[in-house]
Amino acid sequence: MLWYVGRRLLQLIPVFFGATFLIYFMVFSLPGDPIAALFGDRPPSQAVILALREQYHLDEPFIVQYLYYVGGILTGDLGTTYSGRPVGDLLASAFPITFRLAMLALAFEAVAGILVGLIAGLRKGKLFDASALVVSLLLISVPTFVLGFVFQYVFAIQLGWFRTTVGPGAPLQDLILPALVLASVSFAYIVRLTRGSVSDNVSADFVRTATAKGLSRPRVVRVHILRNSMIPVITFLGVDIGSLMVGAIVTEGIFNINGVGGTVYKAVQLGEGPTVVSFVAVMVIVYMLANLLVDLLYAVLDPRIRYAK
Amino acid sequence: MRINRKAASVFAVIGAGALALTGCTSGGEGGEGGSGGDSAIISTNGNEPQNPLIPTNTTEVGGGKIVTSIFAGLVSYTAEGEIENEVAESIESEDSQNWTVTLEDGWEFTDGTPVTASSFVDAWNWGANPVNAQGAAYFFDNIEGYTPAPTEEGAELPDAPEMSGLVVEDDLTFTVALTAPEADWPLRLGYSAYSPLPEVAFEDMEAFGENPVGNGPYMLDGEGAWEHDVAIDLVTNPDYDGVRKPVNDGLRIVFYATQDAAYADVQGGNLDVLDAVPDSAFETYEDEFGDRAVNQPAAIFQGVNIPQYLEHWTGEEGKLRRAAISMAINRDEVTEIIFQGTRTPATDFTSPVIDGYSDDLEGAEVLEYNPDEAKRLWAEADAIAPYGDTVFDISYNADGGHQAWVDATTQSIANTLGINAQGKAYPTFAEALGDRENQALTGATRAGWQADYPSLYNFLAPNYLTGAGSNYEGYSSEEFDSLIREGSTAPTVEEATELYQQAQEVLLEDLPTIPLWYSNVNGVSAETVDNVVFGWDSVPLYHQITKG
Numbered sequence: 001m002l003w004y005v006g007r008r009l010l011q012l013i014p015v016f017f018g019a020t021f022l023i024y025f026m027v028f029s030l031p032g033d034p035i036a037a038l039f040g041d042r043p044p045s046q047a048v049i050l051a052l053r054e055q056y057h058l059d060e061p062f063i064v065q066y067l068y069y070v071g072g073i074l075t076g077d078l079g080t081t082y083s084g085r086p087v088g089d090l091l092a093s094a095f096p097i098t099f100r101l102a103m104l105a106l107a108f109e110a111v112a113g114i115l116v117g118l119i120a121g122l123r124k125g126k127l128f129d130a131s132a133l134v135v136s137l138l139l140i141s142v143p144t145f146v147l148g149f150v151f152q153y154v155f156a157i158q159l160g161w162f163r164t165t166v167g168p169g170a171p172l173q174d175l176i177l178p179a180l181v182l183a184s185v186s187f188a189y190i191v192r193l194t195r196g197s198v199s200d201n202v203s204a205d206f207v208r209t210a211t212a213k214g215l216s217r218p219r220v221v222r223v224h225i226l227r228n229s230m231i232p233v234i235t236f237l238g239v240d241i242g243s244l245m246v247g248a249i250v251t252e253g254i255f256n257i258n259g260v261g262g263t264v265y266k267a268v269q270l271g272e273g274p275t276v277v278s279f280v281a282v283m284v285i286v287y288m289l290a291n292l293l294v295d296l297l298y299a300v301l302d303p304r305i306r307y308a309k
Numbered sequence: 310m311r312i313n314r315k316a317a318s319v320f321a322v323i324g325a326g327a328l329a330l331t332g333c334t335s336g337g338e339g340g341e342g343g344s345g346g347d348s349a350i351i352s353t354n355g356n357e358p359q360n361p362l363i364p365t366n367t368t369e370v371g372g373g374k375i376v377t378s379i380f381a382g383l384v385s386y387t388a389e390g391e392i393e394n395e396v397a398e399s400i401e402s403e404d405s406q407n408w409t410v411t412l413e414d415g416w417e418f419t420d421g422t423p424v425t426a427s428s429f430v431d432a433w434n435w436g437a438n439p440v441n442a443q444g445a446a447y448f449f450d451n452i453e454g455y456t457p458a459p460t461e462e463g464a465e466l467p468d469a470p471e472m473s474g475l476v477v478e479d480d481l482t483f484t485v486a487l488t489a490p491e492a493d494w495p496l497r498l499g500y501s502a503y504s505p506l507p508e509v510a511f512e513d514m515e516a517f518g519e520n521p522v523g524n525g526p527y528m529l530d531g532e533g534a535w536e537h538d539v540a541i542d543l544v545t546n547p548d549y550d551g552v553r554k555p556v557n558d559g560l561r562i563v564f565y566a567t568q569d570a571a572y573a574d575v576q577g578g579n580l581d582v583l584d585a586v587p588d589s590a591f592e593t594y595e596d597e598f599g600d601r602a603v604n605q606p607a608a609i610f611q612g613v614n615i616p617q618y619l620e621h622w623t624g625e626e627g628k629l630r631r632a633a634i635s636m637a638i639n640r641d642e643v644t645e646i647i648f649q650g651t652r653t654p655a656t657d658f659t660s661p662v663i664d665g666y667s668d669d670l671e672g673a674e675v676l677e678y679n680p681d682e683a684k685r686l687w688a689e690a691d692a693i694a695p696y697g698d699t700v701f702d703i704s705y706n707a708d709g710g711h712q713a714w715v716d717a718t719t720q721s722i723a724n725t726l727g728i729n730a731q732g733k734a735y736p737t738f739a740e741a742l743g744d745r746e747n748q749a750l751t752g753a754t755r756a757g758w759q760a761d762y763p764s765l766y767n768f769l770a771p772n773y774l775t776g777a778g779s780n781y782e783g784y785s786s787e788e789f790d791s792l793i794r795e796g797s798t799a800p801t802v803e804e805a806t807e808l809y810q811q812a813q814e815v816l817l818e819d820l821p822t823i824p825l826w827y828s829n830v831n832g833v834s835a836e837t838v839d840n841v842v843f844g845w846d847s848v849p850l851y852h853q854i855t856k857g
Contacts, residue, residue, distance in 0.1 A: 090538075149569075164573045
């Protein structure tokens with residue numbers, strides 16, 4: 001087990017370098033001059049442009065730029081943004097907020113999604129099941145930004161239950177509304193996944209056996225149905241951690257959250273190689289760790305799966 | 310047993326997550342103190358400044374409203390765009406070229422050091438020095454001894470620490486020699502690039518830009534008041550005694566990634582003043598906010614240029630056709646329908662917020678919609694040389710949201726004159742500008758100008774003087790040039806204004822640009838605050854705002 005985890009962690013290293021190299025190359029290949037674009041309609045003197053280009057090594061060929069970046073990482077320097085801020089500071093301010101938002105959303109979608117899916121699966125074809133399917137279909141088809149604006153307008157502006165945007169320090173109570181918006185689509189998928197999986201298992205042989213053994217209904221549901229239905233859901237949740245952390249650009253914009261999505265979006269627009277690469281590298285690591293966690297959970301859920309050596 | 314142990318480990322994982330969550334929460338709440346409460350802190354929208362807060366390197370709006378609040382220059386602007394002395398006691402000149410600046414005694418930076426003539430001269434020299442590569446260096450290019458940055462590829466940036474035109478006479482006096490006379494030079498001086506800097510700034514400018522020390526009505530609320538990408542907290546400077554004495558306790562400028570979020574915050578009562586209403590609310594915001602909504606012209610002029618180098622657009626024929634096109638555009642309708650009233654139809658070549666603006670220039674009737682006269686002039690031009698079925702196009706950059714009004718404008722022209730008129734899109738601003746610079750346009754082009762400082766000269770000279778920097782279409786008129794030159798050397802601002810207005814009457818005849826409209830500033834304020842007045846530069850005069 002430990003050996004398995006160690007090997008998976010070692011795999012992070014080549015993936016990290018591969019990913020940063022590719023992403024750096026992609027940012028490098030973006031059309032347009034990032035420095036000139038900084039100034040919009042009012043171009044500065046050529047001297048300013050040249051000085052800035054030199055400062056950020058933009059006058060060097062791609063591979064040299066990349067080596068500068070890697071060299072910086074090895075000495076603990078992630079580079080600076082075009083406004084002169086260390087990328088490390090940006091990471092330190094954006095990731096905790098996004099992490100909190102993503103965890104909150106994950107908690108919502110996992111708890112509510114599994115619960116609703118379980119009930120729907122157990123009562124297949126009944127009213128609850130039908131309405132769960134309709135609601136989840138609605139949530140899947142409504143774009144996030146529509147839901148975001150509607151929630152903001154109704155719950156924050158009209159009813160005043162929440163702050164309209166996330167306040168200073170991004171306290172948890174301000175993050176509830178954006179987390180709900182963020183969780184909505186995945187919630188719907190989880191409901192459907194759980195429901196499908198549960199309704200398959202309800203009629204499985206081992207469930208019939210367990211019931212025949214005389215186990216109580218709650219125990220059958222909890223231990224035999226639910227546990228065995230969790231594998232696809234856990235797989236989905238693992239992947240979703242990644243997209244929750246990265247894909248919140250729209251939600252972050254609506255609720256003015258200074259998170260990862262918005263920061264990367266801005267950096268891509270500015271052509272800020274070091275920022276984009278550093279953020280994406282961290283995201284790659286988050287993805288891989290989440291996947292590792294999911295793989296380990298498989299073993300917990302299904303005794304047949306073992307990671308011996 | 311085995312099963313249970315594993316179940317326990319799952320709970321352990323969830324438990325760890327919950328711990329992480331609570332850990333983060335308490336951290337978050339710790340950072341919240343200071344805002345809100347009973348004190349009259351005005352909250353308003355802003356953007357994360359692009360650069361450290363160094364006055365000569367702050368050329369964008371986000372940093373500009375902060376720098377203007379924490380520094381006091383020689384003069385500051387009133388809402389009408391007139392100047393009032395701040396640190397200056399007097400700014401005088403006999404010939405509009407050699408100026409003597411006298412400072413009021415007693416001004417101090419918030420670190421306790423006095424504001425002297427050197428504070429200004431050193432700051433300006435530093436900002437103009439090519440080696441420092443400051444974005445606003447060009448503001449000093451009319452001072453004697455200014456060293457322009459080299460334009461050729463690969464050239465070293467010269468180190469030119471001093472401009473010969475700036476001389477410190479004593480602690481409170483310095484003189485400025487300009488390269489050419491400029492009667493309204495003092496009008497420039499309210500711009501933030503002309504702010505003084507304390508000595509501590511020159512030790513480490515980058516660090517200074519993080520925690521700037523100024524002499525303005527506000528100052529940073531201690532170290533770390535600038536929380537990057539989130540907000541900046543300013544409190545009143547107790548030692549400030551200038552014309553912008555705040556009637557509130559401070560400012561909290563919150564940085565928004567989208568205008569929609571800022572607008573929602575005003576609606577939700579989390580923001581007091583918003584100076585940029587999002588497009589999505591244009592139709593509703595005036596109804597919703599009533600007299601708390603602001604919709605007034607800004608110092609932004611927009612027009613359409615038809616180059617002289619095109620066939621049919623030169624000489625007498627071109628003059629007639631330009632006038633015909635101008636009268637074929639229904640400005641009222643386009644501003645009302647396309648822009649929902651957030652543009653103001655133009656009556657001159659400047660802006661209503663500029664001192665000296667006029668809506669009754671001689672010849673301004675050419676800017677009114679008059680289809681019959683337009684048709685008559687067009688026919689008159691056709692008598693000189695028939696236009697035939699040549700397409701009349703207006704080019705624009707597709708990345709700037711111009712398509713709607715260009716289509717409406719060409720439609721208005723086509724309907725009135727019965728010609729084939731249409732828009733021509735360039736993918737980016739840079740590409741559109743490239744064709745203008747190379748004089749490679751196939752038709753008309755959109756043109757716009759936003760003023761750096763509230764002066765008629767700033768609207769006219771860079772755009773229409775022979776060979777001027779932004780005169781891409783190559784307009785040249787001796788009469789206009791000499792009026793501008795006379796105006797810039799006129800002994801008083803009033804006389805200069807008179808001459809600049811005459812110069813605009815020349816433009817109204819030639820129409821090197823066909824004025825369309827002025828952009829408006831669209832703002833709203835919450836019921837918590839009063840006396841929200843927008844300045845000429847579309848930024849609210851924060852010091853006047855009262856709360857509670």
